[in-house]
Amino acid sequence: MSQATLSVKRISGHAGPAPGDDVERDYQVCKLIDTTTCIGCKACEVACLEWNGYTFTETVFDNSYQTMPSTAWNYWNLIKFNEHEREDGSITLLMRKDQCMHCADPGCLAACPADGAIVQYTNGIVDFQQQNCIGCGYCVSGCPFDIPKFNPTTKKMFKCTLCVDRVSEGLEPACIKSCPTGCLHFGTKEDMTYLAEARAKQLREDFGIEKAGVYDPEGVGGTGVIYVLHDVTNPEAYGGLPKDPHIPWVVRFWKGPAKWIGNLAMLGGLLGVTLHYLRYGPKQADADHKNGDKP
Amino acid sequence: MSTSHVATSQPATDGSPGRILRYTLTERVQHWLGAVFYVYCLITGLAFWSPYMFWLAVLVGGGPTARFWHPWFGLASTLSVGWMYKMWRGDLATTDEDRRWWKSINYYVANEDEELPPVGRFNFGQKLFFWLMFFGVILLLISGLGLWFVESIPWSLRWLRYLAVTVHVVAAMATIGAFIIHIYMSVFMEPESFQAMIHGDVPGAWARTYHRLWYEQITGNRSPRK
Numbered sequence: 001m002s003q004a005t006l007s008v009k010r011i012s013g014h015a016g017p018a019p020g021d022d023v024e025r026d027y028q029v030c031k032l033i034d035t036t037t038c039i040g041c042k043a044c045e046v047a048c049l050e051w052n053g054y055t056f057t058e059t060v061f062d063n064s065y066q067t068m069p070s071t072a073w074n075y076w077n078l079i080k081f082n083e084h085e086r087e088d089g090s091i092t093l094l095m096r097k098d099q100c101m102h103c104a105d106p107g108c109l110a111a112c113p114a115d116g117a118i119v120q121y122t123n124g125i126v127d128f129q130q131q132n133c134i135g136c137g138y139c140v141s142g143c144p145f146d147i148p149k150f151n152p153t154t155k156k157m158f159k160c161t162l163c164v165d166r167v168s169e170g171l172e173p174a175c176i177k178s179c180p181t182g183c184l185h186f187g188t189k190e191d192m193t194y195l196a197e198a199r200a201k202q203l204r205e206d207f208g209i210e211k212a213g214v215y216d217p218e219g220v221g222g223t224g225v226i227y228v229l230h231d232v233t234n235p236e237a238y239g240g241l242p243k244d245p246h247i248p249w250v251v252r253f254w255k256g257p258a259k260w261i262g263n264l265a266m267l268g269g270l271l272g273v274t275l276h277y278l279r280y281g282p283k284q285a286d287a288d289h290k291n292g293d294k295p
Numbered sequence: 296m297s298t299s300h301v302a303t304s305q306p307a308t309d310g311s312p313g314r315i316l317r318y319t320l321t322e323r324v325q326h327w328l329g330a331v332f333y334v335y336c337l338i339t340g341l342a343f344w345s346p347y348m349f350w351l352a353v354l355v356g357g358g359p360t361a362r363f364w365h366p367w368f369g370l371a372s373t374l375s376v377g378w379m380y381k382m383w384r385g386d387l388a389t390t391d392e393d394r395r396w397w398k399s400i401n402y403y404v405a406n407e408d409e410e411l412p413p414v415g416r417f418n419f420g421q422k423l424f425f426w427l428m429f430f431g432v433i434l435l436l437i438s439g440l441g442l443w444f445v446e447s448i449p450w451s452l453r454w455l456r457y458l459a460v461t462v463h464v465v466a467a468m469a470t471i472g473a474f475i476i477h478i479y480m481s482v483f484m485e486p487e488s489f490q491a492m493i494h495g496d497v498p499g500a501w502a503r504t505y506h507r508l509w510y511e512q513i514t515g516n517r518s519p520r521k
Contacts, residue, residue, distance in 0.1 A: 137443075138343075155363065259344075273479035
């Protein structure tokens with residue numbers, strides 16, 4: 001939803017420079033999710049629903065603690081539960097809070113054709129503006145994290161807003177507020193990165209978890225949601241967190257060079273037939289000559 | 296249907312043959328239905344294609360409305376091209392005359408039609424246009440279903456989402472190229488064929504000049520070849 005107090009960095013589908021394009025600087029905001037202290041209580045799921053005004057709907061039970069298979073248009077925050085076999089053969093349950101990652105280079109925004117339907121604020125929050133959304137679903141193809149979801153009733157796309165309405169009023173996101181273990185943190189990107197690195201270092205040095213590290217993928221320019229993982233070399237184990245996410249090259253090409261190639265080709269076609277007409281003119285059937293109705 | 300092609304034999308005041316029925320009412324209705332469906336998809340598709348053309352969506356009720364109807368009109372386009380196939384397939388097979396005509400295409404481009412071998416009801420260019428649209432709309436429909444129900448493509452098969460985008464764009468561009476030439480040919484280069492698609496009939500002389508084999512077939516006239 002539109003937040004007048006936030007300044008705009010980028011908007012989707014706009015002809016020419018976006019109004020308010022990066023005229024102000026702001027702190028990059030960031031969520032830090034420490035998967036090593038998550039207990040899977042789902043308080044964040046409840047808080048998300050409550051703050052954003054959604055109710056629980058019927059879901060699918062697939063022999064897992066997980067509430068539903070993936071996030072939904074009216075369920076933006078989902079703990080993903082994954083049974084993982086350690087190298088010594090023992091089983092551990094990996095739990096990861098899944099939601100929009102608020103990429104610095106958002107694939108949804110790149111793919112979106114509707115003017116101003118997706119906005120990136122200078123604080124890094126990527127937000128959908130449903131009043132401008134046309135419901136085409138291009139953002140679904142653009143997102144490397146499978147986050148935007150279609151509401152079939154209103155025919156608009158929805159996802160986590162990073163509680164832009166709370167953040168713009170100086171509050172932390174609802175999920176952060178609800179976390180009982182303190183595995184969720186919120187602050188500036190700089191502070192959260194520092195905290196995450198410190199925690200990863202602690203895990204490596206004091207707990208002997210050698211592969212512990214911070215997930216802040218470079219491929220999308222870094223994210224507004226970062227994770228501390230026990231094994232940063234295998235993010236896929238945490239319910240399909242991509243190892244090297246980036247905007248699909250097809251989407252990049254489609255929204256970049258393909259525009260030029262296509263537009264030039266269409267223009268070339270129009271120019272071609274115009275030149276042909278000027279050079280050769282219309283065909284004249286024999287009868288036309290005889291009838292004398294055409295020169 | 297072949298017996299119905301000779302329409303009113305108007306008294307030829309200037310010695311030219313009378314008018315011949317080129318497109319039946321069914322054919323004309325079907326053509327214009329297909330045209331409306333395609334042009335709607337073209338306008339709305341271009342709106343989704345570029346922010347600089349998004350204003351086109353405003354002409355047909357705004358972005359969300361355009362997005363709602365685009366796939367349905369696309370479906371209708373495909374059905375109407377299927378119907379055209381049913382109507383015209385007998386006239387669309389490539390013949391030896393077509394191959395010779397295609398080799399002399401430069402005469403056609405330069406309006407030196409007297410140098411061209413005679414052709415049947417449709418020349419090879421028209422046939423190519425049909426097949427391009429035919430396969431174009433099939434590809435657009437298949438890839439369009441992928442875009443329409445993008446969330447139904449599982450994440451593990453997401454390459455299909457990207458393939459759908461690619462195929463939709465390439466097929467759309469191919470049909471737009473063909474469409475530009477089609478409009479130019481029928482409205483500007485051979486205005487008689489535009490009239491034929493509205494009123495149904497053409498002057499016999501026109502038919503004899505551009506579609507001699509067809510003309511001879513329906514009139515039974517075997518005028519001496521050049």
